[in-house]
Amino acid sequence: MLTLQFVPYEEIEGLGSNERIKKLLAMVKDEKIVVLEGRLRKEEEAELIRRTMEEISERFKGIELSVVYPDRKRGTLGKSIKSNIADMLLGQRQGLTVLGPASLIKEIRKDPDKIQLFTQDRKKGRKKKR
């Protein structure tokens, strides 16, 4: 059975990078697909991948990971300032992160504004849209 776990940003807001990664990885290793409100910092993302690599075994084959968030580098200077301010106010709360065990997820397809998640069993293929 496929388990989706929704994690509100509050749940990780107070945690340090280390704990955040630990928490997320534990959920994924527990065969859950995690939908996280907001996103990790870039360094955390890299660290998550690094930790994942360390954990890889015969049972745990790694993760699939995808992030959507408004792209602030795109568009005019004014827009980018605006989104910078939004960033400052909201922190990493903007956007959405989807991650899960590679053994369950076949592919996460991403467009700038939507994520499609395909599970390994095609009949059970699900879509998540934003």
Place this chain on the structure above:
Amino acid sequence: MLDAINKFIQKILKDLFRKKKHVKLGLYGPPNGGKCVTPDTEVVLASGKVLPIKDLFDYVNSRKDNFDLNAASEIIIQCDDLNLRVPSFDTEELTIVNKRVTHLYAQRYSGTVYQIRTSSGRIIKTTPVHPLIRLSDAGVEKVKAEKLQVKDSIAIAQKVQLLSSLQLRTASELLVTLADGTVQSVSAHHKPKPITAPVAITPELVRFVAYTLSESYHTKNRIIFSNCDDNLLADFEAISEKLFKLEPIHRINKGVPQRELNSKSLTDYLHLSLGLKPATSEAKAIPDQFMGLPDDYVAEFIRTYADCEGSVAKESRSGGASIEIASKSKKLLEQLQLMLNRFGIVGRFMPKLVNGELYYRLLIRGSGNHRLFRDKIGFSIRYKAERLAHLCEVGEKRNTYFLPIMNLLDKIRREAGATQAEFFLDDKHAARMLRDNRITPARLQKMSEQHGNVEIIQKLARSDALWDSIAEIKEIPYDGFVYDVTIEGTHTFLTSSGIIAHNTTLANRICQDWLGEDMGIVSSIPHETREVKIKEQINIKSGKKELSFNLVDTPGIATKIDYEDFVKHGLSVKKAKIRAKEATKGVIDAIKWLDDMDAVIVVLDSTYDPYSQVNITIIGNLQARNIPVLIAANKVDLKKSDLKKIEAAFPQYRIVGISAKYGKNMDRFYEELFELV
């Protein structure tokens, strides 16, 4: 206004950044080792000069850039303006033609090299991915050394035409020309006897050099020729008088008559005009200029040398009927073979121990070779000439070279609806030829006269190459520099032993080192590169541009690694698990290195959705760290590729669409790279 300020600031930043030397450039994509040969591999130049590839590199480096090899891990030098030419094998036409060298490479390499020895005693040492030219039922193709197997047939040179001048170098401060036209060595202690000095190469001079190189003792003051044949002794004496106005002293040493020339002027003259240095027998070498002389001069040289050092052996249990030429100098024999190549004569190299001393022999076997030797060169010593004539009459008993293409030919035969007798012009041996999958060049020659319309037969029959089977492949650990060249158009070069090696190309070099793909050959095994490799200080000079950086090859970043993927690619479960473990470590290292990079090239597959590729994580990370990024969107040769989509996904980055497979757009990639750092 804001835009203008922005641009101005960017320009200043860029200029500041450009001044920074030796930046650390990260590459996120799976790279490979280069294709190269070891420094001792001797390359044949069109002028006849044969020299180690390292010396060739050093020579060009001194003429061009003078890079410090020890400070760099990789150097690429463009040298098409030097007009350096080498004989090169055209893998389409199967002919050997002189072509220009456009680039030279040196690269630090630590790993296995393959030492490949053919059944005719020819040896080459290359890195695993360096290709040689193979003939099989699939036709003529380049194959990486690591993919070659014992018994595979690889190309060696048969017909090579070199070209040099008859005019000799003159005028040197070490030799003075006297009023009567004679020359004299300059000496502080005494007055050496002057000699007459030929200014051009003549048949007599060619014979004299052959005598000096064969059974002579050659020091810096004298040349002593020993031989039991009266005619040869007389000839040596006559030439000495005619060319140099020198009269040899007659001696007998241990029963062998000797002719001694005591003349520093002569030894200096030979050294300065021909490069013929006094040498021990192991170090003797034929003057470079002799290699490209007209046919009759070359024949004269080989005949004289073979009169002294050659013998004709009958068929025996231990070996076939052969003309055998011996020397203690391997280089001299290789040069002699290169001279024989002019007449299409190809021999085998065999070492031989005589009284504990190592000699080399060149064995010329096969009546085709014998007849060529008789017709083009011959012996002037009568008993040797008679024995050779006898060998030629006996006819073919053993063949040395075969073409392993019977299956291919038989397929052509069946398609043409011909019988074996009609097609192979033989009904006695065709079954055996098919069983062994081999056909002799002589039979192919006959067939080519009958089947004028079969292209492969025509080409192979006319070919300037022979096909020599691999006798042994050894893997040797190596740590040091390896070298390569690029040859314009044909992309092959000749080594001194005659093995034809494929070369590298600039585009291929970048594809291999920086994009992890060999042009035309793509490894399908995932995570082929599993560790971070650091190449310190790479220098590239192309045209007027120079770039110097440290390259950090990383395996790229993945978020999942499944050992079963390796099993699917043919690895055993145990090996697959080891590989998977290595791959995870590679990714960890790649992430660690992110902190330490000055600029990064990220390779994306342009046929895939850019948002779904893991490398997006890297780009985000690099952005957060303010590290400049160049995105190489690979595989733009494919219909599925969508460069626009990648450009839309990363509007703020430099993106170059390239095809590593076909080397497309590599120039622009190069330009962008120069811009980036």
